[in-house]
Amino acid sequence: MSGHGFHVHGPHDHELEHAAQSGHESGGMINQIAMFTAIIATVGAIFGYMGGATQANAGLYKNNAAIKKTEAANQWSYFQSKSTKQSLAEFARDLAPEDKKVGYQGRIDRYETEKNEIKTGAEKLEAESLAWDKSSDEQLHQHHRWAQATTVLQVSIALAAIALLTRKKWLEYGMFGVGALGVIVGALAALHI
Numbered sequence: 001m002s003g004h005g006f007h008v009h010g011p012h013d014h015e016l017e018h019a020a021q022s023g024h025e026s027g028g029m030i031n032q033i034a035m036f037t038a039i040i041a042t043v044g045a046i047f048g049y050m051g052g053a054t055q056a057n058a059g060l061y062k063n064n065a066a067i068k069k070t071e072a073a074n075q076w077s078y079f080q081s082k083s084t085k086q087s088l089a090e091f092a093r094d095l096a097p098e099d100k101k102v103g104y105q106g107r108i109d110r111y112e113t114e115k116n117e118i119k120t121g122a123e124k125l126e127a128e129s130l131a132w133d134k135s136s137d138e139q140l141h142q143h144h145r146w147a148q149a150t151t152v153l154q155v156s157i158a159l160a161a162i163a164l165l166t167r168k169k170w171l172e173y174g175m176f177g178v179g180a181l182g183v184i185v186g187a188l189a190a191l192h193i
Helices: 011-025 027-095 098-166 169-190
Strands: none
Touching (some): 027 098, 027 169
């Protein structure tokens, strides 16, 4: 370009002007995809955290179930030892002279009472173990939902990158659709469905 108003274009000037105009025309699309990607990445990070938390809870609850099951097994072993002692006392009572039978019967009655208390405690521990197992299974199911939601959102972000590179409108629509699906799956996880 000269200072006298005479204007000459080089071969690259036309391409630069065309690229600048294309950038302005698709600037809305670029901004829209960038904003969508930022939002979906943030939501995905939250979903990822929730997935990790529910997975940790599932492991913790399963551990609690195992502890309660072990405590119940210990109680059943104790119950068995009382049963053995009771059987020996019954055998001794049956072989003892009449004046000693009352003493053995007292032991037998005591063992029976102790066994009932131990049995009640063991059954309670088994019920607690089952409750922890159920809670663990629920948390694991919820973890899978969070993981599914996070994965779908990651696919949506990948579609956003491809849409930016190719400037294909159908990919942008796909990105929005897959992102919405990811949010729906996340809502299902939050609702324990």
